[in-house]
């Protein structure tokens with residue numbers, strides 16, 4: 001690669017574009033199945049599985065799965081959760097996953113720093129400084145998260161040629177309305193190329209950008225992620241640069257979540273936040 005193509009960055013200008021755009025334009029320019037149907041290919045779901053009620057999922061017969069034609073190996077499953085289910089996952093992320101010893105605010109077992117928390121890790125804990133997992137730095141992956149991952153993987157892999165994956169590590173990202181996540185790739189897992197990564201969104205909406213395996217390869221594509229949406233990265237998309245330039249206040253969030261919000265504390269947190277839970281297999 002020549003010096004000029006090596007330094008060519010097609011990612012950052014698109015990131016900056018969405019940083020500056022009005023919220024209304026972000027909602028229309030970012031791809032969704034309804035606004036940009038020609039960019040999504042419907043994959044019929046061929047499996048039926050009995051669902052455990054604690055996962056908060058709608059019956060599988062009502063789900064729609066899509067492969068994204070703008071990024072090879074990227075799948076999109078628009079919100080398969082009930083509104084009670086979405087509330088349960090927000091509740092777990094705040095009352096359980098954020099009260100761990102490994103969070104961006106240190107040991108948060110008393111939950112004193114909830115407003116400031118930026119991330120929590122579960123299962124094999126990611127070492128952000130050295131960008132590695134260590135096999136002796138591990139806590140139990142929550143059962144319900146492992147079960148959710150297993151169901152989603154079973155449905156997607158039986159309807160596509162996506163390989164299965166075991167939930168061994170999770171990163172929970174807590175976003176404020178002005179938060180961003182810079183362009184990065186996830187390649188610290190032992191077998192990143194063959195083991196998919198699943199990512200769940202709850203709360204306010206986001207523009208998620210996904211580009212190529214280098215920033216010079218292509219311009220990133222923007223996807224609109226709303227509460228309950230799931231994306232799965234497998235094959236070549238698993239090693240692609242991705243980022244979150246924008247969190248968008250979702251006018252429908254209160255309607256989705258509040259009907260079931262007996263716990264005021266949950267709403268007072270999530271009304272201006274977004275939570276992302278992403279799950280990986282670390283070892284092969």
Ligand code: SIN
Nearest residue numbers: 173199208244276278
């Ligand atoms: C990530 O790439 O680590 C998180 C993406 C997201 O928040 O949707």
